Amino acid sequence: MTHSETLTGANLIAGEARAGAGGAFAAVDPATGKALAPDYHQATAEDIEEACQLAGAAAGHLAAMAPEARAELLEAIAAGLEAIKPALVERVMQETALPQARVEGELGRTCGQLRLFAEEVRAGHWQGVRIDHALRERQPLPRPDLRQRMVPLGPVAVFGASNFPLAFSVAGGDTASALAAGCPVIAKAHPAHPGTSELVGRAIVRALARAGLPHGCFALLHTDHDGAGALVENRHIKAVGFTGSRAGGLAIAARAAARPEPIPVYAEMSSINPVLLMAGALRERGAEIGTGLAGSTTMGAGQFCTNPGLVFAFGDDGYDAFRDAAVRAIKDAAPGTMLTGGIADAYASGIAALAEHPGVSELARGGMSECGQPAALFETGLDTFAGDKALQAEVFGAVSLIVRCESIDRALPVLAGLEGQLTITLQMEDSDIETVRPLIPVLEQKAGRLLVNGFPTGVEVCHAMVHGGPFPATSDGRTTSVGSLAINRFLRPVCYQNFPAELLPDALRDDNPQGLRRRVNGEY
Numbered sequence: 001m002t003h004s005e006t007l008t009g010a011n012l013i014a015g016e017a018r019a020g021a022g023g024a025f026a027a028v029d030p031a032t033g034k035a036l037a038p039d040y041h042q043a044t045a046e047d048i049e050e051a052c053q054l055a056g057a058a059a060g061h062l063a064a065m066a067p068e069a070r071a072e073l074l075e076a077i078a079a080g081l082e083a084i085k086p087a088l089v090e091r092v093m094q095e096t097a098l099p100q101a102r103v104e105g106e107l108g109r110t111c112g113q114l115r116l117f118a119e120e121v122r123a124g125h126w127q128g129v130r131i132d133h134a135l136r137e138r139q140p141l142p143r144p145d146l147r148q149r150m151v152p153l154g155p156v157a158v159f160g161a162s163n164f165p166l167a168f169s170v171a172g173g174d175t176a177s178a179l180a181a182g183c184p185v186i187a188k189a190h191p192a193h194p195g196t197s198e199l200v201g202r203a204i205v206r207a208l209a210r211a212g213l214p215h216g217c218f219a220l221l222h223t224d225h226d227g228a229g230a231l232v233e234n235r236h237i238k239a240v241g242f243t244g245s246r247a248g249g250l251a252i253a254a255r256a257a258a259r260p261e262p263i264p265v266y267a268e269m270s271s272i273n274p275v276l277l278m279a280g281a282l283r284e285r286g287a288e289i290g291t292g293l294a295g296s297t298t299m300g301a302g303q304f305c306t307n308p309g310l311v312f313a314f315g316d317d318g319y320d321a322f323r324d325a326a327v328r329a330i331k332d333a334a335p336g337t338m339l340t341g342g343i344a345d346a347y348a349s350g351i352a353a354l355a356e357h358p359g360v361s362e363l364a365r366g367g368m369s370e371c372g373q374p375a376a377l378f379e380t381g382l383d384t385f386a387g388d389k390a391l392q393a394e395v396f397g398a399v400s401l402i403v404r405c406e407s408i409d410r411a412l413p414v415l416a417g418l419e420g421q422l423t424i425t426l427q428m429e430d431s432d433i434e435t436v437r438p439l440i441p442v443l444e445q446k447a448g449r450l451l452v453n454g455f456p457t458g459v460e461v462c463h464a465m466v467h468g469g470p471f472p473a474t475s476d477g478r479t480t481s482v483g484s485l486a487i488n489r490f491l492r493p494v495c496y497q498n499f500p501a502e503l504l505p506d507a508l509r510d511d512n513p514q515g516l517r518r519r520v521n522g523e524y
């Protein structure tokens, strides 16, 4: 690492490194089990309060910034991350055991995401302008002049995810969309990658300083659960973005809901991403689907919330070819070094529970090593699956459970009883279209993204993406954490009634200086 990228182990508050007087901890290299220097010191209650107060004070400044300046800030953060690429990629690999190509790809995605939000801020559609001109002669009552636009919620607490140390962490999608909306961000670093978090956090601090923005626009905190709870409960925090476990997300949502002033929590938590193998697809492409499924299941040691953990197979014709191909690929899969010891232990107990389940058969297990977990494939029948809710629990890692189904009619109530999901995938041929048609209204109620003839891993960052879904996939299925629509999570509408022209925000002025597409008297 070059001198400027030497890690300090500090929190970032008020634009500077603050050593932190709380408990010490260190990152662990998952590939060796050895601690990585330096030690990190958790923020104290006073540190958290100071970061939140500064964020509260900076909120007005960020909200009032011209869209162009906010867009340039997002672009400067992306450029700042690219400028430290070698040191950043090296540290991510040490802290996560993720391979170089994946880390570099994730860095590209992170920077692309920041730039997408910069374009979004410039385009201005997020302001959602609606104008209803006054109808002064209307009978029996006149209508006043009414103008609506979206404004930022205020400071957002962002919890970085362990499985995406860049794209879902300190400068990830939640931070990009919150800053794009005009909200200061306090990032709670994931304890598995504090060094990565520090490097990224410092790049954000530098970009803010160059733009002459208040230090309170961003802070990075290392905290334990109590500190994280105090952050969520702080009166200056107005929303939370989270990616992680169901237990963690629910704990944070409960603390946010119990505040004197409850706030929204956008928590992405657990999903097993069902894949439906329709009869025509099994018959035509059984072996190909088996290999493809195993590739998606084992990618990145299965550490994706979009991992296909559950498969419903309809039809016998082609099933053996599907199963044999999947079994071969799973047996050949190299052991996966998981992100943390805790995640590896949770995976090991998850597959042990499946292996011991009396109604479940183990079809295949992949290679194992001292620090690498095996991929695994299991099979069960519809009645067993329907009779045991535990079989719907997310096992985070490279495992899939296949449920054999005799008929759509029998499976339909089981599909209707599934928990909410990020994705549901259909493997189908033209011959399956009429069978699939009545399923669509059921599947729409269950997931944020429905796919045909692909696999759910790999989320495109674009305008039409939905990375969300009904509980427990997320705590709020009305929105997405990936793609430009994510900005809406951190905005709320304000209506300006009978405002003098001199006081109207630019977006609402009659001369439309930002050139926005606006809904005026109901028409675009």
Ligand SMILES: NC(=O)C1=CN([C@@H]2O[C@H](COP(=O)(O)OP(=O)(O)OC[C@H]3O[C@@H](n4cnc5c(N)ncnc54)[C@H](O)[C@@H]3O)[C@@H](O)[C@H]2O)C=CC1
Binding pocket: 159, 160, 161, 162, 163, 188, 189, 190, 191, 224, 225, 226, 228, 229, 243, 244, 245, 246, 247, 248, 249, 251, 252, 268, 269, 270, 271, 304, 305, 342, 343, 346, 347, 394, 395, 396
């Ligand atoms: N579905 C998904 O996208 C993901 C699921 N997971 C699941 O989570 C398990 C643990 O992985 P982690 O990434 O460590 O997730 P986690 O939910 O334990 O931690 C995520 C973040 O929330 C904080 N946190 C957790 N519980 C909290 C509480 N009660 N109060 C305040 N803060 C709290 C942690 O310190 C961390 O910063 C995995 O084994 C896996 O099952 C993990 C990553 C992604």
Ligand SMILES: O=C(O)CCC(=O)C(=O)O
Binding pocket: 161, 163, 164, 168, 243, 268, 303, 304, 305, 306, 457, 458, 459
């Ligand atoms: O972006 C992806 O490919 C998967 C996202 C994911 O795994 C997550 O949100 O934790």
